[in-house]
Structure formats: structure tokens, C-alpha cells
Amino acid sequence: xxxxxxxxxxGLRLGVGATLAAALPGVSFAAAPGARPLIVVILRGALxxxxxxxxxxxxxxxxxxxxxxxxxxxxxxxxxxxxxxFGLHPALPLLHARHRAGELIVVHATAxxxxxxxxxxxxxxxxNGGDKPSGTAxxxxxxxxxxxNGAVTGLALGQNVPLVLRGPVPVGSWAPSSLPDVEPxxxxxxxxxxxxxxxxxxxxxxGTRIDALAEGEMAGDGDTMRRAKGRGIERLKAIAExxxxxLASPDGPRVAVFDAGGWDTxxxxxxxxxxxxxxxxxxxxxLDALRTGLGSEWSRTAVLVxxxxxxxxxxxxxxxxxxxxxxxAFVVGGAVRGRVIADWPxxxxxxxxxxRDLKPTTDLRSIAKGLLLAQLxxxxxxLAEVFPGTESARPTRDLVRG
Amino acid sequence: xxxxxxxxxxxxxxRFGLGAKPGELVAxxxxxxxxxxxxxxxxxxVPEQLAGLASGREVLATYFxxxxxxxxxxxxAKGGDPVxxxxxxxxxxxxxxxxxxxxxxxxxxxxxxxxxxxxxxxxWSNHFAVSxxxxxxxxxxxALENEAIRPHIAGRFIDLLLAVETHPAMxxxxxxxxxxxxxxxxxxxxxxxxxxxxxxxKNRIGLNENLAREILELHTLGxxxxxxxxxxxxxxxxxxxxxxxxxxxRLAEGEPGTFxxxxxxxxxxxxxxxxxxxADGGFEQGERVLNDLARHPSTARHLATKxxxxxxxxxxxxxxxDRLAKAYSASEGNLNALYKALVSAxxxxxxxxxxxxxxxxxxxxxxxxxxVEPKDTKKLLSGVELLGQRNWSPxxxxxxxxxxxxxxxxxxxxxxVEWSVALAERVGNAHSAIATxxxxxxxxxxxxxxxxxxxxxxxxxxxxxxxxSPEFQRR
Numbered sequence: 065x066x067x068x069x070x071x072x073x074x075g076l077r078l079g080v081g082a083t084l085a086a087a088l089p090g091v092s093f094a095a096a097p098g099a100r101p102l103i104v105v106i107l108r109g110a111l112x113x114x115x116x117x118x119x120x121x122x123x124x125x126x127x128x129x130x131x132x133x134x135x136x137x138x139x140x141x142x143x144x145x146x147x148x149x150f151g152l153h154p155a156l157p158l159l160h161a162r163h164r165a166g167e168l169i170v171v172h173a174t175a176x177x178x179x180x181x182x183x184x185x186x187x188x189x190x191x192n193g194g195d196k197p198s199g200t201a202x203x204x205x206x207x208x209x210x211x212x213n214g215a216v217t218g219l220a221l222g223q224n225v226p227l228v229l230r231g232p233v234p235v236g237s238w239a240p241s242s243l244p245d246v247e248p249x250x251x252x253x254x255x256x257x258x259x260x261x262x263x264x265x266x267x268x269x270x271g272t273r274i275d276a277l278a279e280g281e282m283a284g285d286g287d288t289m290r291r292a293k294g295r296g297i298e299r300l301k302a303i304a305e306x307x308x309x310x311l312a313s314p315d316g317p318r319v320a321v322f323d324a325g326g327w328d329t330x331x332x333x334x335x336x337x338x339x340x341x342x343x344x345x346x347x348x349x350x351l352d353a354l355r356t357g358l359g360s361e362w363s364r365t366a367v368l369v370x371x372x373x374x375x376x377x378x379x380x381x382x383x384x385x386x387x388x389x390x391x392x393a394f395v396v397g398g399a400v401r402g403r404v405i406a407d408w409p410x411x412x413x414x415x416x417x418x419x420r421d422l423k424p425t426t427d428l429r430s431i432a433k434g435l436l437l438a439q440l441x442x443x444x445x446x447l448a449e450v451f452p453g454t455e456s457a458r459p460t461r462d463l464v465r466g
Numbered sequence: 467x468x469x470x471x472x473x474x475x476x477x478x479x480x481r482f483g484l485g486a487k488p489g490e491l492v493a494x495x496x497x498x499x500x501x502x503x504x505x506x507x508x509x510x511x512v513p514e515q516l517a518g519l520a521s522g523r524e525v526l527a528t529y530f531x532x533x534x535x536x537x538x539x540x541x542x543a544k545g546g547d548p549v550x551x552x553x554x555x556x557x558x559x560x561x562x563x564x565x566x567x568x569x570x571x572x573x574x575x576x577x578x579x580x581x582x583x584x585x586x587x588x589x590w591s592n593h594f595a596v597s598x599x600x601x602x603x604x605x606x607x608x609a610l611e612n613e614a615i616r617p618h619i620a621g622r623f624i625d626l627l628l629a630v631e632t633h634p635a636m637x638x639x640x641x642x643x644x645x646x647x648x649x650x651x652x653x654x655x656x657x658x659x660x661x662x663x664x665x666x667x668k669n670r671i672g673l674n675e676n677l678a679r680e681i682l683e684l685h686t687l688g689x690x691x692x693x694x695x696x697x698x699x700x701x702x703x704x705x706x707x708x709x710x711x712x713x714x715x716r717l718a719e720g721e722p723g724t725f726x727x728x729x730x731x732x733x734x735x736x737x738x739x740x741x742x743x744x745a746d747g748g749f750e751q752g753e754r755v756l757n758d759l760a761r762h763p764s765t766a767r768h769l770a771t772k773x774x775x776x777x778x779x780x781x782x783x784x785x786x787x788d789r790l791a792k793a794y795s796a797s798e799g800n801l802n803a804l805y806k807a808l809v810s811a812x813x814x815x816x817x818x819x820x821x822x823x824x825x826x827x828x829x830x831x832x833x834x835x836x837x838v839e840p841k842d843t844k845k846l847l848s849g850v851e852l853l854g855q856r857n858w859s860p861x862x863x864x865x866x867x868x869x870x871x872x873x874x875x876x877x878x879x880x881x882x883v884e885w886s887v888a889l890a891e892r893v894g895n896a897h898s899a900i901a902t903x904x905x906x907x908x909x910x911x912x913x914x915x916x917x918x919x920x921x922x923x924x925x926x927x928x929x930x931x932x933x934x935s936p937e938f939q940r941r
Contacts, residue, residue, distance in 0.1 A: 070721065108861075109862065159883070175654065180689075182679075182689045182865070183691065184864045185689050220877075222882060223853070223878040224854070224873060224877070224878050225871070225876075227871075230871055235880065236877070237875035237876050238876075238877050239877050239881075241884055243884035243885065243887075243888055244884065244887075246883050246886075250883070250887070250930065251923065252702075253927070254883065255917065255935060257918045257931055257935060258936065260914055260936075264879065267879040271876035272881050274876060274877065296519065319668070325861040328678040330641045331641040331676075371711070380672060380674050381645055381646050381673050382641055382674040384641070384674070386674070386675050387675075387679070389480070418695065442790060
């Protein structure tokens with residue numbers, strides 16, 4: 065069966081490509097010379113910051129967390145130490161290896177502009193980059209792509225595009241499929257069928273292009289292809305690896321978004337082992353697979369891992385935690401200047417937000433802005449349109465090596 | 467049949483229903499609005515496709531028993547990986563029930579001559595979403611839909627609300643079964659024994675606010691409906707004791723798998739929710755709060771907005787939302803009055819199809835148009851799984867999103883093409899694409915699409931083009 069990749073190549077030779085290019089103003093994978101890979105991982109459901117990056121040095125940590133507290137570093141199943149005060153959850157050994165390589169920033173007590181406790185509004189604010197959950201139909205990452213004037217393109221890993229990457233700039237999406245490729249002739253006919261329907265025509269062209277790229281990156285790698293079509297963590301790892309290769313490809317996108325749900329641990333959250341630990345173990349492997357796929361391009365990469373808000377400081381009545389405010393986030397990558405960024409408010413009740421949550425002291429948008437400047441080489445004035453009305457959140461400097 | 471009548475028939479079957487089956491457009495053209503409203507009349511009868519499914523009570527009781535047996539065996543053996551074994555055990559026990567429930571629901575959706583009713587069932591099931599990524603929901607999601615939702619979609623919202631919030635599926639999905647009032651008898655006793663808020667937090671017991679928050683945010687008032695964190699906490703106290711019999715540990719009394727009110731964990735005393743004081747009365751205190759929530763203007767607006775968005779457009783006009791909210795409030799929360807207001811609104815009958823089909827809409831309408839119903843359960847369910855909408859798996863209590871931008875990713879479209887090719891190849895040349903366009907879309911199928919079908923290089927290619935046409939991708 066002819067592949068879409070072969071079709072595109074043939075199309076270019078036959079002149080079909082010219083039609084294709086004409087139909088796709090502004091869609092090109094030619095990267096801006098200064099742009100470096102930026103990947104955003106959104107963990108939906110409110111990841112427990114005090115579980116994933118335990119502040120074991122805080123005198124109130126053990127008591128507040130009780131049975132789900134992570135033990136101090138050193139002992140069995142203890143935290144993986146970061147700086148003598150914060151640690152990483154023991155289910156994150158690969159991420160900890162990045163810390164030891166100086167490639168991990170842990171941002172703690174951080175939050176977007178959102179201060180209520182609805183997941184869905186919280187995710188909207190995290191992704192639209194504003195202060196309000198509604199009224200903005202585009203995401204900050206799409207607006208950032210817009211600010212590069214088409215020099216940088218984006219990719220959603222999954223069938224559909226999450227809000228953070230939606231907007232006026234066309235963005236592709238990709239997930240492996242278990243069904244056979246579509247014949248080139250049918251694609252041509254669909255293109256004609258959609259000639260009066262601009263949105264569907266645009267999707268079809270983006271889809272064709274991304275599939276060809278993905279296929280090219282997986283060509284000759286039967287193992288990755290097989291795993292990508294399978295199930296569970298092996299599938300996610302294979303997707304991450306392929307995505308890494310696409311981002312490293314000279315004609316590939318430079319920005320990608322992954323999102324994953326399942327972090328809403330109201331009951332039976334577990335400590336060093338259990339529900340949250342199981343999920344973190346998977347995340348650890350997927351992040352590392354991304355590094356594998358990026359190969360030498362990893363040294364220029366930054367990955368932002370974030371969530372809509374944190375969870376309560378205290379354990380609730382069902383050995384879990386309820387919706388909170390301050391959270392933890394990570395920036396990891398070969399380009400990253402590793403450290404802990406935390407203006408630590410303390411866990412004692414009097415230091416908490418509304419008496420129950422970790423008080424946010426670092427604006428997550430400052431981190432995001434800093435990454436846009438560094439990775440996409442955006443001019444600083446562009447930030448006003450990417451994150452409108454948030455001038456007080458100054459971009460964080462020196463997140464990545466120069 | 468006049469042109470208008472034919473168009474309205476196609477809109478009724480596709481926008482309001484689950485997609486026209488052959489013959490349906492002709493049959494309902496006389497009175498499309500009457501066809502819709504008529505589906506909601508009369509008492510609820512269990513559809514034949516659902517007969518023989520295990521009840522939620524049976525599924526949970528079997529599951530609790532199996533879990534206890536497994537744990538006992540594990541304790542005796544003292545080995546293995548307890549977490550993995552437990553998860554595997556849950557799936558093993560519950561997956562057959564999930565597959566049977568999902569298959570029955572799908573077969574009903576494909577066969578039903580009352581597909582407006584079925585669409586409303588799916589709508590409310592998504593409004594009150596539970597998700598199978600929480601393993602216990604594999605066994606309970608279908609039961610929630612069939613036991614709490616189906617019988618109540620054409621009555622008063624409060625009855626639907628009460629049935630859902632007291633169904634074991636919702637109680638366990640949102641963790642209320644273990645939520646304990648801090649001053650309840652149970653907590654007081656535990657406190658005396660030194661367990662409550664003790665230095666041994668393993669035994670710490672107290673509130674879980676998950677169910678209370680989602681009732682306010684998702685099921686009734688809506689996120690901007692005017693409640694505070696204080697209301698959430700207070701309402702969580704009100705519904706302490708709303709639990710499920712069976713399970714394990716100290717809170718297992720009661721008939722396994724049924725809703726149980728546990729007075730000993732209920733937070734005593736009066737509570738204030740949304741500025742109103744509710745005297746204590748055990749279970750009935752929560753019932754009174756739910757009654758007031760169902761009557762609240764924010765709830766009317768929230769439900770009206772979601773219904774208009776589902777049937778008319780991603781951003782429905784304020785006028786339509788007002789009209790629906792008024793119909794809801796004026797009828798004191800009668801859902802039939804709400805549906806009648808929707809069906810009688812001119813805006814809902816615009817010729818332009820403004821709703822992009824979800825994967826489930828697309829797969830069901832394709833199967834219905836082609837009268838295809840795979841015998842094999844796996845094949846029956848694989849379409850929605852491949853296209854990203856496995857039954858009852860929205861991943862969060864907010865349910866599946868209902869706007870085009872959530873479903874029209876480039877990759878999503880490519881997968882629809884791939885799936886359409888596979889389906890068209892399977893049904894081969896048994897269906898003429900032009901004839902199928904006539905029975906499925908009628909006058910909604912435009913000239914450009916008809917020309918493309920006529921020029922296709924094979925019968926199966928023509929069918930693929932029909933399924934992927936802009937007209938068939940929207941409703």
C-alpha cells in the first residue's frame with residue numbers, strides 16, 4: 065500500500081505539492097533558526113505537589129501528610145533528594161537522574177492566575193493564559209506560535225488539540241493508528257469534497273502532513289511502530305519517542321503538547337507506593353522516552369510539566385487529598401539550568417492559603433513566559449499578546465542555558 | 467412531501483435523534499416535532515436490549531465478595547504484589563459487565579425507533595458522568611444509566627437528581643461512601659479511642675468533599691452558579707452518611723451494593739448552604755438541599771445552556787438559553803417542558819447543521835444509515851474506542867466536552883477517514899452511496915457532495931466519501 069509519505073514525495077515531483085502548499089498558507093515546518101524544542105505536559109486532575117515533590121524538610125510536613133507522607137531521603141522508599149529540603153517522589157528515579165545531571169528545575173508553591181477549585185475552570189485558566197476561565201477561545205501556546213509569524217509550528221500528541229494549543233494558528237495532532245493508511249487517491253478526493261469547507265480542508269491537510277512526518281520517523285523501526293499501536297505504558301513511551309524524533313527532525317514542529325488525566329487523588333492516594341506512585345512511575349518513563357526520541361536535540365530542549373492547581377495540605381477523611389491551590393511544576397531538558405525555584409511559604413496552618421492549601425508564591429506564567437523567550441526566541445514585547453493582562457508576572461530569567 | 471417537510475424530517479432524525487435509518491425520514495415527515503415529543507410520552511418501559519443485564523447491586527455485591535475472598539487468600543499466602551493483584555482482580559470481575567452494558571447500550575442506539583429519547587439518555591448520562599478509568603465504574607456505569615437515568619429523563623429534574631446522587635455508582639465514583647462527619651457518632655467514638663486526627667494518621671477519618679463539590683459545580687448550579695468553598699464544605703457535611711452497603715472495614719454494614727444512609731457517620735446539627743439554614747434530619751437534610759438546588763435559577767440556566775449547546779450550536783444564543791431556562795423554572799423543573807421549549811424553538815431547526823458530530827454520534831449514525839450492527843461485541847465497540855470516545859470513559863466527572871474544537875483535531879479526522887474506509891469496504895457494494903445519502907440526509911446532502919459520490923471510483927469509495935462528507939460529519 066502506498067504510504068502518505070510516498071504520496072507527498074510523489075506529489076512534489078508531479079506538481080501536486082504546489083497545489084498543496086498553495087492551499088496551506090502559513091503552514092510550514094521550516095523552523096525559525098533560533099527556535100528550540102519546547103514541550104508542555106499538562107497533568108489534568110490536579111497533581112499533588114506535596115506528593116510529587118515532598119518538602120520533607122518542612123517541620124509540618126510529616127504531621128500534615130500522615131500515612132501518605134514520603135519519608136526523608138536515605139531510608140527505604142524515601143524521597144529522592146533535591147537540595148536538603150525538597151525531594152522527589154521515589155517513583156521518579158529517571159527524573160531524578162536528570163536532576164543529578166543538572167537538567168531539572170522544580171518549581172514549588174506555584175499557580176496559574178486561578179484561585180478557585182474547579183478542575184475544569186482551573187484547566188481553562190492554565191491553558192488560556194489569562195485570569196478568567198472563559199472569554200478566551202485560544203491558548204497561550206497557540207498565540208506564542210502566532211508571535212513567531214509562522215516560523216514555529218506546533219503539534220498536539222493525541223487525536224484532538226487541547227485548549228493551550230488551540231487558536232488562529234493551524235496546529236496538527238497525531239496519535240498512532242491501528243488501521244491501514246488511507247490511499248492517496250482517496251485523500252485527493254476528500255480534498256475536493258472539502259473545497260467548500262475550509263475548517264475540514266485545513267484539518268485534512270494538517271493530518272496528512274503530520275502522518276507523513278510520523279511515518280517517516282517510524283519507518284524501518286518496526287518495534288516502535290508495534291508498541292505505538294499497543295496498549296498501556298509501552299504505547300505511551302513509543303508515542304513519546306516518536307514525538308521526540310518528530311521534534312528533532314529538521315522539517316518537524318518545535319512545539320508539542322501532551323496531556324494526561326487521572327491525577328485527582330481524593331481517596332486512597334497512597335504514599336511511596338499506591339495510586340499516585342503508580343501514575344508517577346508511568347510519567348517518569350514517558351518523559352525519559354521523550355529524551356530518547358529527541359536524541360542529541362535533547363540538549364536544546366525544555367519540557368514544562370504542569371497541572372491546574374495543587375491539593376490540600378492535610379490528608380482528607382479518605383486517605384486522599386481534596387482540591388487545593390499551590391502546586392508543583394517541573395522544567396526538564398538538556399537546555400535547562402537545574403535548580404529549585406520556591407519562595408517557600410511553609411505548611412503550618414497560619415501560612416496556608418485560606419487555612420487549607422499550599423499558598424502560591426510563584427506565578428506559573430512567569431515560568432511559561434521565560435520559556436517562550438528562551439526556547440522560541442520571542443521578542444519580549446510579544447508576551448503582552450501571549451499572556452494579556454499579566455504584566456505583573458515578569459518572565460523568569462535563566463531557565464535555560466544561553 | 468414538501469421540501470420543508472423533508473428538511474425538517476432530516477433535522478429531526480439527525481440533529482435531535484441519533485441519525486436516520488432507512489425509511490425513517492419518510493415515516494416522520496408528516497409531523498417531525500410530534501415524532502420527537504411523542505417519544506417522551508407514556509410510562510417508562512425497559513427496552514428489550516437491556517433485559518438480562520446484571521443490576522448495579524448484583525455487580526457490586528459479587529465484586530465485594532470476590533475482593534474479600536481475594537484479600538483473604540492473599541493474607542494467607544503473604545506474597546505477591548498486592549496493588550497489582552487488586553487492580554487485576556477488579557478488572558477481571560467487572561470487565562464482562564462493562565462489555566455487556568456497553569454492547570447493550572450500543573445495540574439499543576443502533577436499533578431504536580425512538581432515537582431522540584436515546585440521545586437524551588446519553589446526554590444526561592454524560593451530564594452525570596462517571597468514568598471507567600476508576601475501575602469500580604466498569605461495573606457500575608451502565609447500571610447508573612439504566613437504573614437512575616433512563617427512568618427519569620422525561621419527568622422532574624429533582625427525581626433524576628435524587629436517583630443519580632443516591633445511586634451506588636455516583637456515591638463510589640465521587641468517594642462519598644467513606645466521608646465521615648467530624649462530629650458524628652462514629653468520629654466521636656473513634657476520637658475517644660484516640661483514632662481521630664491522631665498522630666497515627668493512617669486511622670484519620672473525616673470529610674471528603676468530592677461529591678458535594680461536583681453536585682454543585684457540574685450537576686446543578688454550574689461553576690458560576692454562586693456557591694463558595696464554605697458551601698462546598700457545608701454541603702459535604704450534609705451528605706455525610708450517603709454510602710453503599712458492603713465493601714470492607716468499619717463502614718460495610720447494609721445490603722451489599724445498595725445505597726445506605728449511615729446515621730452514625732452523618733454530621734449532626736443544622737447546616738447552612740447558599741445562605742439557607744437546614745435543620746438536621748438525617749438523610750432528609752440532603753434531600754431538602756437537593757430540592758432547593760434543583761429549583762435554583764442557576765440550575766435552570768446551567769441545564770438550559772448545556773441542552774441548547776448539545777442540540778443547537780456550540781455557543782447558543784442568550785435568547786434561546788433564556789427561553790429554555792424560563793420553561794424549566796415555570797414548570798418547576800419539569801424536563802418535558804424543557805424539551806418542548808427546545809423542540810418548538812425556530813432556532814433549533816435552522817437548515818445549517820452547526821453541531822460537529824462527536825465520535826459516538828458519527829459511529830452510531832453511520833451504523834444506523836447503513837443498517838450495520840456487528841454481532842461481535844469487540845467489533846461493535848471498536849469504532850468509538852478507535853475514535854477516542856469509549857463508552858463511559860470521559861476521564862472526569864465533567865463528562866465529554868460538547869464543542870467542535872474538542873473533537874475536530876487533524877488526527878481525529880484522519881482516524882474517521884480510516885474507520886470509514888474499513889466500514890465501507892466491509893459493507894462492499896451492498897449499498898449505493900447516493901441511495902444512502904437520500905435515506906440518511908435527504909435534502910441536507912448538497913450538490914457538491916452528490917457530485918463527488920457520483921464520480922467516485924468504486925462503490926465503497928463513494929460510501930467513504932458520504933460518511934466523511936461535511937453534511938454527514940455534522941448534525
